[in-house]
Amino acid sequence: TVYPNQHIASAKVARIIANLILEKQKAGLPAVLGLATGATPVGVYKELIRLHKEEALSFKNVITFNLDEYYPMKPTSVQSYVAFMNENLFNHIDIDKNNIHIPDGTLALEDIAAFCMAYETKISDLGGLDLQLLGIGRTGHIGFNEPGSAPNSGTRLVTLDDLTRSDASRDFGGKGNVPVKAITMGIGTIFKARQIILMAWSQKKASIIKKAVEGEISAEVPSTYLQLSDHVEFVLDEDAASFL
Numbered sequence: 562t563v564y565p566n567q568h569i570a571s572a573k574v575a576r577i578i579a580n581l582i583l584e585k586q587k588a589g590l591p592a593v594l595g596l597a598t599g600a601t602p603v604g605v606y607k608e609l610i611r612l613h614k615e616e617a618l619s620f621k622n623v624i625t626f627n628l629d630e631y632y633p634m635k636p637t638s639v640q641s642y643v644a645f646m647n648e649n650l651f652n653h654i655d656i657d658k659n660n661i662h663i664p665d666g667t668l669a670l671e672d673i674a675a676f677c678m679a680y681e682t683k684i685s686d687l688g689g690l691d692l693q694l695l696g697i698g699r700t701g702h703i704g705f706n707e708p709g710s711a712p713n714s715g716t717r718l719v720t721l722d723d724l725t726r727s728d729a730s731r732d733f734g735g736k737g738n739v740p741v742k743a744i745t746m747g748i749g750t751i752f753k754a755r756q757i758i759l760m761a762w763s764q765k766k767a768s769i770i771k772k773a774v775e776g777e778i779s780a781e782v783p784s785t786y787l788q789l790s791d792h793v794e795f796v797l798d799e800d801a802a803s804f805l
């Protein structure tokens with residue numbers, strides 16, 4: 562779906578999320594959301610905060626799982642996805658802090674595999690993700706599933722692509738400071754979500770969006786796997802859609 566600009570698109574996506582939360586509330590059920598970081602979803606989070614403040618949308622029944630976190634990474638670090646989520650969403654809504662899940666960047670190496678398995682189990686014990694939000698990296702990654710990721714991959718420790726680390730270098734004051742690894746939900750984890758929304762804005766994303774939507778399905782561009790899903794929507798602004 563192509564919208565004239567990212568503000569209109571973000572408001573539409575926020576409305577889809579709000580409706581899901583309300584529907585689940587009526588049924589007395591939790592809404593299980595997969596969330597993303599990066600600049601792309603910020604407008605959606607702003608709109609959700611507005612709906613909380615102005616329309617009394619409650620997040621009491623919302624349980625969240627974030628896609629990824631750098632490794633190693635302290636939650637107190639300004640570059641952590643924990644800090645990002647607190648600042649851009651969680652600090653401004655009435656979500657129960659116990660309902661927030663973000664991969665733990667402080668684990669000892671030998672504890673990561675067990676943590677990742679438990680992350681998957683927690684999601685499936687809740688009946689799976691109702692909705693997964695995605696951005697897209699210029700390597701075609703979703704979450705931090707870089708080129709080479711298998712379609713059935715689960716939550717795991719990965720090595721970041723050089724281009725991804727270059728793109729993150731501004732946040733870290735130099736590429737040398739960007740962690741080399743990350744913990745990410747897998748392509749398989751993402752695929753199990755009942756609804757997937759991938760958002761992309763601006764000309765900067767036009768070329769990777771063309772590859773993701775129209776390119777040959779391949780591990781070289783992990784987002785091309787989404788072509789195999791019948792419950793994914795690409796939400797784009799006109800610039801990101803301009804090469805389609």
Ligand code: GLP
Nearest residue numbers: 597598599600601696697698704
């Ligand atoms: C990071 C995140 C991804 C995100 C991507 C794009 O790599 N791990 O989940 O989609 O950045 O970021 P942006 O939205 O800032 O373009």
